[in-house]
Amino acid sequence: ICDLRSDTLTRPDAGMMQAIQAAELGDDVYGEDPQVNRLEAVLAERLGKDAALFLPTGTMSNLAGLLAHCRRGEEIILGAEYHVYAYEAAGASVLGGVSLCPVPVRADGALDPGAVAGAVKADDSHLAVSRLLSLENTHNGLAVPLADMAATADAGRGAGLAVHLDGARFFNATVALGCAETELAGLMDTISVCLSKGLGAPAGSVLAGPGDLIARARRWRKMLGGGMRQAGVLAAAGLYALDRNVARLAEDHARAGELAGELRSLGAGEVSQATNMVFFTPGDGRNDALRAHLAARGAVIGGGSSGAIRMVLHKDVDDGALDCAVQGLKSFYG
Amino acid sequence: ICDLRSDTLTRPDAGMMQAIQAAELGDDVYGEDPQVNRLEAVLAERLGKDAALFLPTGTMSNLAGLLAHCRRGEEIILGAEYHVYAYEAAGASVLGGVSLCPVPVRADGALDPGAVAGAVKADDSHLAVSRLLSLENTHNGLAVPLADMAATADAGRGAGLAVHLDGARFFNATVALGCAETELAGLMDTISVCLSKGLGAPAGSVLAGPGDLIARARRWRKMLGGGMRQAGVLAAAGLYALDRNVARLAEDHARAGELAGELRSLGAGEVSQATNMVFFTPGDGRNDALRAHLAARGAVIGGGSSGAIRMVLHKDVDDGALDCAVQGLKSFYG
Amino acid sequence: ICDLRSDTLTRPDAGMMQAIQAAELGDDVYGEDPQVNRLEAVLAERLGKDAALFLPTGTMSNLAGLLAHCRRGEEIILGAEYHVYAYEAAGASVLGGVSLCPVPVRADGALDPGAVAGAVKADDSHLAVSRLLSLENTHNGLAVPLADMAATADAGRGAGLAVHLDGARFFNATVALGCAETELAGLMDTISVCLSKGLGAPAGSVLAGPGDLIARARRWRKMLGGGMRQAGVLAAAGLYALDRNVARLAEDHARAGELAGELRSLGAGEVSQATNMVFFTPGDGRNDALRAHLAARGAVIGGGSSGAIRMVLHKDVDDGALDCAVQGLKSFYG
Amino acid sequence: ICDLRSDTLTRPDAGMMQAIQAAELGDDVYGEDPQVNRLEAVLAERLGKDAALFLPTGTMSNLAGLLAHCRRGEEIILGAEYHVYAYEAAGASVLGGVSLCPVPVRADGALDPGAVAGAVKADDSHLAVSRLLSLENTHNGLAVPLADMAATADAGRGAGLAVHLDGARFFNATVALGCAETELAGLMDTISVCLSKGLGAPAGSVLAGPGDLIARARRWRKMLGGGMRQAGVLAAAGLYALDRNVARLAEDHARAGELAGELRSLGAGEVSQATNMVFFTPGDGRNDALRAHLAARGAVIGGGSSGAIRMVLHKDVDDGALDCAVQGLKSFYG
């Protein structure tokens, strides 16, 4: 089977399951889980931050970070299509009384520095208090270059904002940009990274940043209900993933390029691709028929009845699986 | 003096002060203030709604209405430049856990019906639950025609939304449109109107709508701290204003037209005008110098050091006062 | 008529209405209302604080103060029967994400210092962060002595808490205790006082405290919808009340004592009295019959069908009015 | 080693790790994880409810349930020493704007039905809207009998409240009471149960209840950040625990009785015991010395420097481990 709906679908492989099996466990609420402690230490170091915190999901990793940055009544400036704004049900507003100020995302996935500066509010009781800039990399697969990230972060910092990175696919970005992890992370005050997407762990996310902020985020994790006990079951998988599955993200990017090439040569619609994501908009609008055709051949795609279809490459789609999808596309449009 | 910064600056005139003086008062938290009860009854009737509620400000009138419409985690779709989104410090988010989804405001002050329909969220746990459409009329002085209001409201209703109108300057709209108050109000589920702007009362706003919703809003008013005791001191002024100061808004609109005409004939910058508001962008960018020049001649304008200057006509700017401002403008640019 | 339900029922007298009439007004959102500015300055000085803020109600005065003291997730320790906990619909929790930790109120109206210290939470992610102690004086009419207030406040401060006073009837307390206003206020970081109860103004409350905290409270006032425009209409009444109606609270206390004496001599039930409040629990449980009997004679009492009836003396109950109530009580029980 | 601090310390045994290893996994956000789906189905059936939801922790299980029951501004009545009030950092208030009304917990762990009925608020804008009664069983190890649970639940229902059970140790209760799981669950609208305590799973909790409420809780789970991907890694452990580790809780209860007996025969302080918990208050106040003495002999106890020490029996404390603790106690006090 070739499931292209999302890289969240990655399942632990045998080696990862072995790592889980072998893990010495403890109670992380007491701070005694060796796997969690090691995972937090490893990522704090790799990201060049004082401290790190393991959380069950990327949504909570972002949320605990945002609540640790912003008090009630303060504002986050962020991309209108970024996940924190568009796909986390406005949790920071709903649960935390933080207001969200969306600015348009550029075609390259970055925020315009001028737009960020322009969104920062004056000190006026009619207005929220701007506190945080929340960025995203990769965004829709686009790896935003370091220079653009730096320019936007600088615009925020110049206006007195702290800067957070939703790095759900942080390692896709660093692999694609060919930069050191600390180069991208160093532009940020806090970074959340996901272990369950391209890295292949079953669940889990880590927030890294300054010690005092991470201590506050730890309290928010507890209140939100993210303080798991023998969380090392998940953290062991995360450690394994960080060791084995980062460099191999380049394979996903290569296969995504290959799939995009095949789609373009079919001439059946618009195609764009970046890192591990391909966006294909069928010119004939027969999305549902295409989906059914592929499903019958063992390839699964998502998306609605019209518009762009997102296809995401990940470690559970190998060359054989990808070929199955490509053959299905060819037979549909051939 | 000619203070053009805002129509909130209107002061009670002698007749209004006499009405305050003569008012029989009671304790409105006990429901016993005759002026408040009469004001609520008058506006419920004039706006064609079951019930109405007096509140200290337009901000609270909108906020109590929004909280009565929306539960925690639900979403309001509204204009990105509307007051509820842009100038009420995101209170519904911060205090009420309601998310705010801004859509662009058209040049005519309306929201595009298609943009409203497009902003309504699918039923998906990643997304907020769309509940309410919040409109505004007038917007930046623009009286949005009934047909446009109806089209936008219909788009919202068709997607299952209730519809609220921030009618801080509702009567400027109805006077300018030449429509019945019930024609505009009839398109809405709830309407908030302000008594302290063009109508000239010292403070106060009224929310009108269905009985059960107004009962909920009354509870939110109490919790927010808007349950005043002998509120009839303010309500008496509001009743007087509704009797005497609605039709005369046409004078403000006429004077705004006159001021716009003078500005255009000066050729000193861009000018736009609608109802009681004039927006003037000095071509030479000498905003601060203009402000100082006018101030020395008894005319006060607001705005920053650059960009458009908003000039608002209201009942405390009579022909003589306006002439003072016009002469000041002429001598500056002459 | 003799309305004993509450001292909130006080209506402006002719002199106060004259003060309203004579008031020069401005727009308080611009900081330009002379009455509001003077009222804030007068109370800051009388209470010995850096700054003060006028708000429409005592509920908002407390709420804005609590939100200025406490961030989301922090906790207020307060009396289980105090108004902020028991009668403000948990607004600080609901709107502000502040948790409320009630401790029992002693028979003398104070909180036990040991109970306050014992309620302060350890630094543990399972627990809220204790931040503020909220006191009340008078409580159910009881004027808590300075020494008790000081002991409780010290217990809070010793545990790192700031201290707020809900002084809805602050002046009843200082008049009854015979202390300087600054003596009671000096024990507190912030104080809210009401103008609409015994002082006789139609509405309004003032929060006093440190300059930075009052600046934050001013923002919360705006967001909550308490930023009225020509609020001087109310502030002028408040200034008049502070000048004329403070010392006379002693008359209310004396009449309350007189009423309590009459009730005790009737031997018809339990009686307690402190400052301007009398609590009477009819021994025969015929509350409804008593209420009807008094109403027929022009005296109004509140309370439910059973339990204690609160009777509140205030400036609109003079000797003649009180006599009407006393005669009614005598004829009912005689 | 004999760690008596908490039953959260339980580690997966070899069989459970094998079940994890063998688990077929999917993405639970897509509803495709077979283990999670089976776990939810199993517990819905065992608890006699329409639907169930897997969550990462008991804190989130309670929180998502409370948010699904209560809207902003509504109130939960619950025991002042219950975990939801005392140890979850007031999350429902802080994050959800729900107010919490504590009532005293009886010595038997139940709430007095009269106290519950008395805490329900009248319909008055000064007061929160009472919505939910939240119970707990076991509480401090006490298994509250069905008749008491029923009486309290009836008192709540009679006043219009829904009833939730924090069943973090639900199975300790049913095993101790010797009742069917549906007998206890049947008294409740919703129940949360923990898999990570006595049952021995590494993490995870399940909320069961009516279908529409569970659907709302699922949305809150997503917003709170509890929507994990291949959550089957944890759910498989939970399924194994439900199969193998429920009946054996009786062993923990027996060992707790044995430990209590030994402590009583030492005559060294007050002892109480119920289900798997023993509370021991050293008469000599030498808590720290006792803790050090035991630690040197391989037994770990928690608690502070004074007061009661909680000792919790669980599956990782076998007879040999318990004996180690008992010998340590004997040598300390002998």
Ligand SMILES: [Ca+2]
């Ligand atoms: Ca995965």
Ligand SMILES: [Ca+2]
């Ligand atoms: Ca206003």
Ligand SMILES: [Ca+2]
């Ligand atoms: Ca005005």
Ligand SMILES: [Ca+2]
């Ligand atoms: Ca009054």
Ligand SMILES: [Ca+2]
């Ligand atoms: Ca465990």
Ligand SMILES: [Ca+2]
């Ligand atoms: Ca747990």
